Amino acid sequence: MEDVLTEIPPPSRFFQDDLNNFAPPSPPVPSPFLVFSNPKPEAPLHPSLLIVAISSPSLYVFHHMSSKSLIGSLIIPEMPFTGNSIKPSLGDKSCHIYTVNNASNSILLVSVQCPISAERSHLVASLLVGGQIIPERVLILDSIRSQNFRGKLDPDETYAFKLETSLERKELGRDSDSSPLLKGLDYFPSGSVIDGLAAALLSKCQIKNIKGMVCVSWPEFGAPVVELVKTLIQKNVLPSLELCVHAEYRRCSRTKDHYFDSELYT
Template sequence: MDDILTEVPPPSRFFQDDLNNFAPPSPPLPSLFLLLSNPKPIEPLRPSLLVVAISSPSLHLFHHLSDKTLIGSLILPEIPFSGNHIQPSVYDKSCNIYSIDEDNEQVILVSIQCSVPAERSLLVAKLLLGDKIVPERVLILDSLQSQNFRGRLSTDETLSFKLETSSERKSRDEGYGGSPLLKGLDYYPSGSVVDGLAAALLGSCQMKNIKGALCVSWPEYGTEVISLLSSLLHQNVLLGPTLEFCTESNNGDGYLNRIKDLELYT
């Protein structure tokens, strides 16, 4: 007599994919959109440089950048506005867009102060490099993720690497198109990868033949990384000497408070 407790059950009449047909489909995510205070709404903004800050050190720097003007926001409807301040704050979950005028050239800064899901990265890149903003060059600032790096990383060591589009590298090699975005910086090691919004933005630059560069820095938090990025921005003539980063600590500075908390446990 067969043992019904240990007997292998018969195969299901349905495949696993077929079982999902009985579940209601997930509701579609709401559309993203840009809100810009463009004085000429018919014409796109054409900055000489578009800087997208994703890493915490770069967000801290641009939050304390003097002489910047808020000109718009990138709205992700799935991210609630509750808890945000009336004036831009480092605690807000938002994507603010700023403009600065330096030597009669417009530079647009985008501060990504919220986590952008991987499935939304291409849409965000499409908006920032779409019909409303047409930059000549693009600089992306992100943090290096240890799981994506082929090699050992120490929290006591400050590192930064770059990746470039083919048009940016060609302009540098042929000696035209202005100063290189990240001159003197080593290339990202072979075998290491970049993902998320930074990869989507750099890939869009490559597809649109825009001169673009990505800077990844390590570690994710630390005053040394702030100093490194500040030096890179000034040395590469991205921001003129008249623009200063006011990085003095204060009680409302979430980034520096986070650094102090981490130092207690390291």
């Protein structure tokens, strides 16, 4: 006769997926959306250039650019506003939209100071490219993740690479009025990966047949890479604008818990 106390119990009649049917479903998370200032600009917006700053160096450079005006924000419902300041600050978890005060062209700047999850990247990209904003050209500024780079990265050296849509490359190959945004910059090495919001934005540009380019820089933080990004922007993108970047550089921490010692970057 079997010992019912020591015998291995039979498996459950339910699979794990079946057990989840008894739990109430999680409430859906609202989609991201754009909010513009009052008076609201005419929609959709048609800037000649849309700049999306994601990397810490590019955020720092554009934060200190005085010739810009706040016109709206990208709202990520799951991102709390707790701890944000009234005026735009590098320590905020926010995503603001600015117009760049440039007489020759209409330029929009999106300052992405909050983390965008992979599953929300395509929703955000759809809002910024092809929705209420239809740009002629897009420039995305991001950082290189060492785990995504095929090759060796020296932490004491600065690097910058580009990746572009087929239309951007085709237009620059013709005798047209288009001028290269990042002239002379090397292409991102084959086998390396760009992911997250930058990849989603570039993919959206490719699908919408919009000229687009990603510029990634290394390292993610530090005064030398800030100077590199600043030089690239002044030389190739906004030559007529003054970018006043302080000599002291602090990491724009998205967690607001860790800062580099400012003495290291003066």
